[in-house]
Amino acid sequence: MMAEDIQAKLKNYKTAPFDARFPNQNQTRNCFQNYLDFHRCTKVLTAKGADTTPCEWFRRVYKSLCPISWINKWNDQLEEGTFPGKI
Amino acid sequence: MAHQAHAYHMVDPSPWPLTGATAALLMTSGLAIWFHFHSLSLLYLGLTLLLLTMIQWWRDIIREGTFQGHHTPPVQKGLRYGMILFITSEVFFFLGFFWAFYHSSLAPTPELGGCWPPTGINPLDPFEVPLLNTAVLLASGVTVTWAHHSLMEGNRKEAIQALTLTIILGFYFTALQAMEYYEAPFTIADGVYGTTFFVATGFHGLHVIIGSTFLTICLLRQIQYHFTSEHHFGFEAAAWYWHFVDVVWLFLYVSIYWWGS
Numbered sequence: 001m002m003a004e005d006i007q008a009k010l011k012n013y014k015t016a017p018f019d020a021r022f023p024n025q026n027q028t029r030n031c032f033q034n035y036l037d038f039h040r041c042t043k044v045l046t047a048k049g050a051d052t053t054p055c056e057w058f059r060r061v062y063k064s065l066c067p068i069s070w071i072n073k074w075n076d077q078l079e080e081g082t083f084p085g086k087i
Numbered sequence: 088m089a090h091q092a093h094a095y096h097m098v099d100p101s102p103w104p105l106t107g108a109t110a111a112l113l114m115t116s117g118l119a120i121w122f123h124f125h126s127l128s129l130l131y132l133g134l135t136l137l138l139l140t141m142i143q144w145w146r147d148i149i150r151e152g153t154f155q156g157h158h159t160p161p162v163q164k165g166l167r168y169g170m171i172l173f174i175t176s177e178v179f180f181f182l183g184f185f186w187a188f189y190h191s192s193l194a195p196t197p198e199l200g201g202c203w204p205p206t207g208i209n210p211l212d213p214f215e216v217p218l219l220n221t222a223v224l225l226a227s228g229v230t231v232t233w234a235h236h237s238l239m240e241g242n243r244k245e246a247i248q249a250l251t252l253t254i255i256l257g258f259y260f261t262a263l264q265a266m267e268y269y270e271a272p273f274t275i276a277d278g279v280y281g282t283t284f285f286v287a288t289g290f291h292g293l294h295v296i297i298g299s300t301f302l303t304i305c306l307l308r309q310i311q312y313h314f315t316s317e318h319h320f321g322f323e324a325a326a327w328y329w330h331f332v333d334v335v336w337l338f339l340y341v342s343i344y345w346w347g348s
Contacts (some may be wrong), residue, residue, distance in 0.1 A: 032197040070197075084200030084207070 006054050016064040027065060032085070034062040035074060039087045094159040095152065103144035110136035125130060129202065145304075149321070153313045163320050170324045176333050177294070181335050184290065185342060188283040199278065203336050208280045210348040216267050217344045219259055224333045227256035231302070231326050238309070241316040250306045253329070257299035264292050271275055298332045301325040304313050 007066035022030040038058035045052045062071070091097065113133030119128050152158035158166070192203045201207035211217060234249035259346060268285075275285040305322045314322060 017336075029199065032201055032325070055109070074197075082200065084205070086200060086202065086206070 010053075010056055010060065013060050017063045031062055031070065032065040034058045035066060035071070036085050036087065038062060039078070043086065043087055090192055094161050094346050096157040096159075096162045098151070099279060101144070101147065103140050103147070105146055106136055107140040107144070110134075110140055122337075135230065149186045149308070149313070150154060152320075153308075158318070158320070161224075163318070170327060174327060177259055177331065181290070181338075184283070184287040185338065188262065188287060188347070189344060191279045200282075203280075203282050205278055208277060210280075211267065211271065212346065213340070213348055214345040218342060220263055221336065221340050223256050223263070224336050227253050227260070228330055228333045231329050232257065235326055238314060238319055238322060243309075246309055246314075247306065250302065250309060254299055254306060257295060259291065261295055261299070264288070264295075284347075287343060291332070291339055294332050294335065296327045298325070301328055305346070 016030070017035075019030055020035075035058075038055055041055035041058055042052050046057065074083060074085075078087075109135050113129055113136060115133075117127070117130030117133045118252060121127055195201055195203045195205060204210045229254040230249050234246050237243075237246035237249055271282070273281050275281045302325050305314075305325045308321060313319075
């Protein structure tokens, strides 16, 4: 049931919806949190050998919100092993 | 023979305000010269002049008050206001550094890993030397109060003992903190954590040294019979300053050492 909801949400995705956790103009944390959550979600689900489709939501959101240079910088850091966030 | 018809102190002309201002100019320009041209001479000159100014100005105040009787009750009241206002200005000075600390630590940026302490920083254990330092300063607050009561009761021997103990505790704090600085796994250059930690605790340490010096002068004056059981404002000012230093430490300990770990 939850899988169908996720698929529906992903199909109807236009852009990142309002997130009450980040109500103010500065959306840095919104971007960063979704980037973290995507990678944490992927890590946990692949460790269990489960389907990582639910993680797609986080990927869509951070792709919508984050400046591309930030995403590239963080991806490079992840590759190098110097990413400061806790995954 | 002309006598004043009021209880206030019309101070004799003195060169020390001018030498102090000159010292300030030499230190500021000296700092700039050091930054750009690597020479410390002007800075050293300024610091020397500052030291000489402080020694001679305060020596003169002691002469005017203790030996010449110029510190009547209204004059003393003015000195009290002055010390209180000065300490208040120092409170605001530290408030700035606490603001900086909370600004950075309450909403840690992605560059830090979005967490506090930042990724890669191993903070000091608040329950080791920092806790001992807290106990040392609290104890010194007790001993300085003991010294004050001894002074007010005319108990010369105990006043000297308690004041000496206070100073020893102050030096113990400084020694422990110096060792902590040496052994710390992070430096002032380690991001905003290092900056806020060392600038805030560093200025506090400087104030401990200033306070210890002030108390030491009081000890020397007490030994030389400057204070009476009714009139010992220099000591009271030193004690107020010392309590202020203690309170700043308590805030530092709770905010930076404990919550910040």
